Amino acid sequence: MALFGDNLSKEEREQKRIKETIEKYNIFNGIQCEITLPEKQLKTSGSSGKKKGIATLAFGVIGWAATSGTSQNEENRIITTIFQVVKKGIVFKNGNMNGSDIRIPYNEIIKMEVVTPDRAADCAIITLLNNKRIIIDPNQGFEKNKIILNHAMDFINERACGSQYEESGWGLEYGTAEPKKTKQETISLIDELERLGNMYDKGLLSDEEFTSLKQELLSSNTEEPTTSSEVDVGTSEENIDNSENICKNCGTEVSPDSAFCSECGTKINDN
Numbered sequence: 001m002a003l004f005g006d007n008l009s010k011e012e013r014e015q016k017r018i019k020e021t022i023e024k025y026n027i028f029n030g031i032q033c034e035i036t037l038p039e040k041q042l043k044t045s046g047s048s049g050k051k052k053g054i055a056t057l058a059f060g061v062i063g064w065a066a067t068s069g070t071s072q073n074e075e076n077r078i079i080t081t082i083f084q085v086v087k088k089g090i091v092f093k094n095g096n097m098n099g100s101d102i103r104i105p106y107n108e109i110i111k112m113e114v115v116t117p118d119r120a121a122d123c124a125i126i127t128l129l130n131n132k133r134i135i136i137d138p139n140q141g142f143e144k145n146k147i148i149l150n151h152a153m154d155f156i157n158e159r160a161c162g163s164q165y166e167e168s169g170w171g172l173e174y175g176t177a178e179p180k181k182t183k184q185e186t187i188s189l190i191d192e193l194e195r196l197g198n199m200y201d202k203g204l205l206s207d208e209e210f211t212s213l214k215q216e217l218l219s220s221n222t223e224e225p226t227t228s229s230e231v232d233v234g235t236s237e238e239n240i241d242n243s244e245n246i247c248k249n250c251g252t253e254v255s256p257d258s259a260f261c262s263e264c265g266t267k268i269n270d271n
Contacts, residue, residue, distance in 0.1 A: 021147045025140065027155070030084035031148065035092060036135035037102075041077045083136060085155060090126070092134075104128065109160040112153045114146070121145040124153060129162045192217055197251030207248075214251070 008016065025031045082093035088105055095102035110127045117123065122145040124136040138148050193214065200210040246253055247261035260267055 018147050021144055022151050025138065025144065025148045027083065027085045027148065027152045030082040030091075030093065031138060032080065033083040034078060034080050034137045034139055035083065035095070037077045037079070037095070038132045038134065039077050040074050083138075083152075085152060090156065106156075106159040107161050109156065110162040111160055112156045114149045114153055122149055124149045126156075189217065193251060200251060201249060210251070211246075 079092075079095060081095050082091075084091045084093065088103075089109070090104050092102040094100070104126075108129050110129065112124055112126045114122050114124050121137070121140070121142045126134045126136065128134070136149065136152075138145050140148065196205070196210060196213055196217070199205050205213070247264060247266055249266040250261060250264045252261055252264070254261055
């Protein structure tokens with residue numbers, strides 16, 4: 001004959017007890033809890049050691065008066081309310097000071113964790129965005145608190161997305177693809193070409209040096225020639241090497257049949 005008058009094993013009896021507790025304290029229908037909120041209010045009565053310890057863990061010592069528990073301390077607001085888990089998030093019935101419900105969507109919840117203070121029943125800390133925290137205590141004793149809160153934690157953490165973000169939009173989806181050159185970079189190329197032309201005009205560069213530097217500059221830029229009123233800079237090796245098609249005065253490329261430079265008017269050849 002079984003000790004408890006049934007044929008269930010120890011594990012089966014434990015599972016039955018958990019199931020019965022979850023059904024009795026149904027978080028989807030709402031259960032009565034005591035909660036501690038991030039907002040402050042002036043307290044005129046003492047606080048229990050359990051509440052001080054949990055609040056110090058969640059909110060820090062400042063504002064909680066963890067060392068005194070006496071009158072005239074500004075402490076986090078504690079209320080008794082109905083805690084309910086719904087499709088879109090969690091609800092604390094009539095939790096606001098004006099009597100309206102506190103509704104927190106899953107996208108504002110980072111996580112829920114169950115903690116065990118010294119010599120006290122389990123409580124839960126829900127961490128929200130902006131590092132705000134809410135403490136939940138069902139006040140049902142050691143074993144029931146653990147079952148209720150672990151059930152709520154598993155369900156809520158599966159849906160909490162306050163700390164998640166989308167990979168798209170950070171450039172990661174493009175791998176190692178190089179960005180296109182900007183208009184400013186194209187203008188910088190033209191400025192460099194003009195600088196080379198000025199140095200050539202002043203006799204600071206020989207024909208060979210000018211051609212070599214210009215070719216090096218153009219080869220570092222793979223963009224197509226500009227189509228504005230700016231100087232047209234060809235990128236083909238044939239045009240670069242054929243000095244008869246380049247004005248020696250300003251460096252502008254001219255057509256083979258041109259007798260004068262279209263930019264500065266310099267005569268191209270003596271033929």
